[in-house]
Amino acid sequence: MNIKTLLFAIIIFFGCTPKNATTNNQNSRTTPTSSISKVMKTKPKNIILLVGDGMGLTQITAGMYMNGNKLNLEKFPITGLHKSYAYDNLVTDSAAGATAFACGVKTYNGAIGVDHDTIPIKTILEEAEENGLATGMVATSTIVHATPGSFIAHQKQRRMYEEIAADFLKTDIDIFIGGGKKFFNNRESDDRDLYAELRAKGYVMSDFFEKDLEDIQIDKTKKFGYLTANKDPLPVAQGRDYLMPATLKTLDFLDNRSDKGFFLMIEGSQIDWGGHANNSDYIVTEMIEFDNVIGEVLKYAKEDGETLVIVTADHETGGYAINKGSTRDSLVTAFTTDYHTAVMIPVFAYGPGSEAFSGIYENTAIYDKMKSAFGF
Ligand code: MG
Numbered sequence: 001m002n003i004k005t006l007l008f009a010i011i012i013f014f015g016c017t018p019k020n021a022t023t024n025n026q027n028s029r030t031t032p033t034s035s036i037s038k039v040m041k042t043k044p045k046n047i048i049l050l051v052g053d054g055m056g057l058t059q060i061t062a063g064m065y066m067n068g069n070k071l072n073l074e075k076f077p078i079t080g081l082h083k084s085y086a087y088d089n090l091v092t093d094s095a096a097g098a099t100a101f102a103c104g105v106k107t108y109n110g111a112i113g114v115d116h117d118t119i120p121i122k123t124i125l126e127e128a129e130e131n132g133l134a135t136g137m138v139a140t141s142t143i144v145h146a147t148p149g150s151f152i153a154h155q156k157q158r159r160m161y162e163e164i165a166a167d168f169l170k171t172d173i174d175i176f177i178g179g180g181k182k183f184f185n186n187r188e189s190d191d192r193d194l195y196a197e198l199r200a201k202g203y204v205m206s207d208f209f210e211k212d213l214e215d216i217q218i219d220k221t222k223k224f225g226y227l228t229a230n231k232d233p234l235p236v237a238q239g240r241d242y243l244m245p246a247t248l249k250t251l252d253f254l255d256n257r258s259d260k261g262f263f264l265m266i267e268g269s270q271i272d273w274g275g276h277a278n279n280s281d282y283i284v285t286e287m288i289e290f291d292n293v294i295g296e297v298l299k300y301a302k303e304d305g306e307t308l309v310i311v312t313a314d315h316e317t318g319g320y321a322i323n324k325g326s327t328r329d330s331l332v333t334a335f336t337t338d339y340h341t342a343v344m345i346p347v348f349a350y351g352p353g354s355e356a357f358s359g360i361y362e363n364t365a366i367y368d369k370m371k372s373a374f375g376f
């Protein structure tokens with residue numbers, strides 16, 4: 001044990017953290033001598049960013065009580081808050097919100113991977129690709145919707161779904177699973193068959209129409225794209241059930257795919273849609289499904305030991321409140337809007353590099369912290 005390591009162990013023993021320490025492995029706090037090497041490990045190999053669209057503190061709270069007063073989110077050692085506002089509006093939309101995470105810039109509502117002058121900005125997913133990492137995205141909206149779109153595409157407006165789909169050809173994303181089949185091979189603006197183009201680039205392409213995701217053995221020697229619906233996938237309450245198997249298959253696929261690691265974005269897309277619909281049951285069912293997936297991701301990260309997991313939202317939706325008369329089994333809820341709000345948004349982090357996520361910061365800092373955790 002060298003001097004630096006010994007000093008660190010002593011500091012941990014007395015229960016305080018040195019000002020400049022950039023890591024805090026929770027497990028090592030209780031067993032400093034047995035896993036001291038893990039304490040010193042500040043850089044994650046992999047980052048998994050989970051975005052619960054529209055998942056404000058009330059959405060989390062409602063999901064927690066309706067799930068028997070527990071959530072996997074409670075297992076995260078580090079929590080923080082981010083300021084979600086956009087460049088041109090205190091109330092962000094999902095495009096500007098996701099572009100802040102993906103690119104580290106505040107931009108206008110509707111912008112997909114471009115700054116407020118519509119200049120394309122390289123995303124963390126593209127940077128991961130450039131640095132030799134494997135990459136993936138899983139969403140319960142279409143895969144060309146604002147949140148996943150902002151990690152892979154550069155377009156002036158979020159509604160340009162066919163242009164966003166075409167941008168998938170410009171990266172080497174290793175795996176993507178989500179809705180929106182029609183934007184790939186039944187397009188209105190041109191006759192391009194993006195399935196054929198992606199296959200020519202080494203992808204296995206499949207979809208709900210061809211085969212159930214659960215029945216597919218993904219060929220790890222190829223890249224993989226799977227479309228779960230023609231347009232928007234169903235709400236979980238109406239039978240959508242792919243987020244868990246998609247996540248598990250994606251983790252298995254990305255695990256050790258590159259010795260440099262991987263970047264994976266998973267979106268619980270429809271918590272937001274429950275908020276827009278002012279439908280508390282919709283919010284709660286989507287929230288609980290998302291939290292179940294968070295639990296499995298956390299399990300993976302705990303076993304792996306080199307994975308940083310970050311869970312946050314782009315914004316809150318609905319001005320959702322839990323009011324007087326509520327019990328732990330039955331909530332009396334209300335909404336102030338059918339759109340998003342500007343309230344600060346919780347961030348949860350686990351794993352090497354997680355300590356950087358405590359405190360209050362801009363949504364763009366999520367990008368900065370991920371980039372510095374990767375060491376790009
Ligand atoms: Mg979204």
Ligand code: ZN
Pocket residue numbers: 054094272273276317340
């Ligand atoms: Zn929304």
